[in-house]
Amino acid sequence: MTNPIRVAVLGAQGRMGSEAAQAVRDAEDMELTAALDREDSLDTLTATDTEVAVDLTHPDAVLGNLEFCVRHGVHAVVGTTGWTEERFGKLRGWLAEKPATGVLIAPNFGIGAVLTMRFAREAARFFESVEVVELHHPRKADAPSGTAARTAQLIAEARREAGLAAQPDATSTQLDGARGADVDGVPVHAVRMRGLVAHQEVLFGDEGETLTIRHDSMNRGSFMPGVLLGVRRIGTAPGLTVGLEHFLFNEEPSRPAAESDGAAGTRRGG
Ligand SMILES: NC(=O)C1=CN([C@@H]2O[C@H](COP(=O)(O)OP(=O)(O)OC[C@H]3O[C@@H](n4cnc5c(N)ncnc54)[C@H](O)[C@@H]3O)[C@@H](O)[C@H]2O)C=CC1
Ligand SMILES: O=C(O)C1=N[C@H](C(=O)O)C[C@H](O)C1
Numbered sequence: 001m002t003n004p005i006r007v008a009v010l011g012a013q014g015r016m017g018s019e020a021a022q023a024v025r026d027a028e029d030m031e032l033t034a035a036l037d038r039e040d041s042l043d044t045l046t047a048t049d050t051e052v053a054v055d056l057t058h059p060d061a062v063l064g065n066l067e068f069c070v071r072h073g074v075h076a077v078v079g080t081t082g083w084t085e086e087r088f089g090k091l092r093g094w095l096a097e098k099p100a101t102g103v104l105i106a107p108n109f110g111i112g113a114v115l116t117m118r119f120a121r122e123a124a125r126f127f128e129s130v131e132v133v134e135l136h137h138p139r140k141a142d143a144p145s146g147t148a149a150r151t152a153q154l155i156a157e158a159r160r161e162a163g164l165a166a167q168p169d170a171t172s173t174q175l176d177g178a179r180g181a182d183v184d185g186v187p188v189h190a191v192r193m194r195g196l197v198a199h200q201e202v203l204f205g206d207e208g209e210t211l212t213i214r215h216d217s218m219n220r221g222s223f224m225p226g227v228l229l230g231v232r233r234i235g236t237a238p239g240l241t242v243g244l245e246h247f248l249f250n251e252e253p254s255r256p257a258a259e260s261d262g263a264a265g266t267r268r269g270g
Contacts, residue, residue, distance in 0.1 A: 081145065110222045
């Protein structure tokens with residue numbers, strides 16, 4: 001039998017982190033080396049020979065955690081949200097210096113959510129109008145959700161590739177926020193409500209018809225198969241991978257030129 005993957009969870013006292021730590025404990029091919037939270041030292045990662053760190057912390061904490069992980073050659077599987085181009089730039093810079101290290105940023109670990117993004121990208125070129133509505137529990141720190149932002153970006157890319165014009169919208173007066181956040185030309189609306197976990201609808205419309213793609217995570221167990229898939233695959237995926245779909249569908253992620261020339265390590269396929 002091969003040695004178990006040595007995995008630490010960051011944010012282990014949180015809603016997601018506590019589930020992830022249990023999922024790692026329960027996985028026969030993994031060993032939980034550390035369950036760290038806010039007050040704990042990241043030096044534990046190196047002291048315990050951790051191979052993969054799972055980050056489920058907070059947008060304010062994730063970048064510092066990743067800087068430590070990458071500099072120490074610890075692969076990372078990241079569910080924490082709040083990613084911007086500037087943040088990706090920093091991460092790519094650290095990875096360029098540690099080309100054997102892999103980082104997966106997964107806006108959503110739910111298989112159904114990954115499929116929602118895939119289906120939405122596929123549908124995007126056929127509809128003049130599209131809006132995204134995400135619905136979450138009221139303790140969520142960021143809005144819109146990372147999943148909704150990523151979904152909107154994928155839709156916008158597909159619209160651009162298809163040469164679609166801007167969406168029709170005659171709004172000329174509005175209360176602030178009434179038309180949602182503009183993510184790359186796609187309106188994204190965020191609902192926060194007790195009783196919810198994580199939900200998203202992508203609404204498409206054209207002459208005489210609409211299409212709604214909806215995904216619901218009823219509990220955080222829904223994210224665990226995706227977390228474990230990320231942990232199993234990241235050790236052989238150097239560089240930056242954005243989106244679990246690359247592991248789920250065995251796809252090579254597209255990379256900016258600076259990465260595809262090997263500066264941050266190019267990836268094997270599946
Ligand atoms: N990609 C995905 O599928 C999912 C991603 N998320 C994201 O994961 C993140 C965490 O979500 P929840 O578990 O709901 O939040 P939470 O607030 O329940 O848990 C976060 C935990 O991180 C800890 N923490 C904060 N700073 C830390 C640091 N520097 N080092 C170690 N631990 C630290 C907090 O003390 C807390 O225990 C959020 O960004 C959320 O959007 C949540 C669900 C699914
Ligand atoms: O905070 C959450 O709960 C979730 N966060 C992720 C996001 O922002 O997309 C994933 C999922 O929606 C749950």
